[in-house]
Amino acid sequence: MRKIKISTFNVNSLKARLPIVHSFLSGGGAPDILCFQETKCQDEDFPLDFFESLGYRCSYSGMKSYNGVAIASRERPDRIKAGFGDGSDIAQDRARILRASFGDMDVVCTYVPQGKSVDSPDFAYKKQFLARVRALFERDYSLQGKMLWTGDLNVIPTDMDVVHPENKRDHVCVCDGIRAALESVTSWGLVDVFRKHRPQAGEFSFWDYRVKNAFARNIGWRLDHLFATPGLERHSVDAYVVRELRAMERPSDHTAVTGVFEI
DNA sequence: ATGGTCGACTCTCGA
DSSP: OOEEEEEEEEOSSTGGGHHHHHHHHHSTTOOSEEEEEOOOOOGGGOOHHHHHHTTOEEEEEOOSSSOOEEEEESSOOSEEEESOOSSOOOHHHHTTEEEEEETTEEEEEEEOOOOSSTTSHHHHHHHHHHHHHHHHHHHHOOTTSEEEEEEEOOOOOSGGGBSOGGGOTTSTTTSHHHHHHHHHHHTTTOEEHHHHHOOSSOOOSBOOTTSTTHHHHTOOBOOEEEEEOHHHHTTEEEEEEEGGGGGSSSOOSBOEEEEEEEO
16 A cells, blocks of 8 residues: 555646745655646657756656646556547647556546637637546546545636625536536536545635735635545545645646545 | 736737
8 A cells, every 4th residue: 555645736837836846746746647737848858857856757748838748656657648639639738648558557637728718719628628637538548546636626626616606607617507517517426525534614726816806815726636536535544735836936726626536 | 806916929809
């Protein structure tokens, strides 16, 4: 039996957040696997040496200015794939989904499109993206196996997951349509392992820069998730929000969320 | 409590 920590962190520019990532990966709570979203970093500029000096491997798939995903890990992954590989990948898909295999465990890191507004083409892309995630799971994974779907999913699963949901019924991360789209993925049989361990209200992973003192007042959103297959969920022993990263200098608007597994 | 900031990049867009 060994303890494995897996974290997800929307960094909102990896380069701007190197001091925070350094602190996270060199500290006591350092994860074994760290999934990044919004690296905003082209592959040719990726700071691979930074991770290697901290004892981590890193795989990445980015683009200029927007999006970008990466997976840092103490162990070398057996396989890495960017995009869905479903025959309809466009450039930004490859900067939004990155999958890694470590032995019999699989990690799927996604930066789900935000969607802009419910009447935007971006929102249609968001719903289609989630439908493709479901199809991918059915195609490449099994509920008996150990698979973690993590990342910035840009969906508030329930009214507990945001402050004043009643004011946000038309929001692209809150509306019934997007909750149904998330549910159509998780209904495959996935378990929210964060909620399994943290059932209480007030647990968030994002605080808007534009809301005055949002973090101090805990006016937040739970957008960053850990969904596990039953085959992995039975090994999950803890999950928590890493609030320290949001309290540092020049923080991302998100912070990391960590799941702990005994395998 | 998405007007109000932040980051990337040419100054405006995306979140």
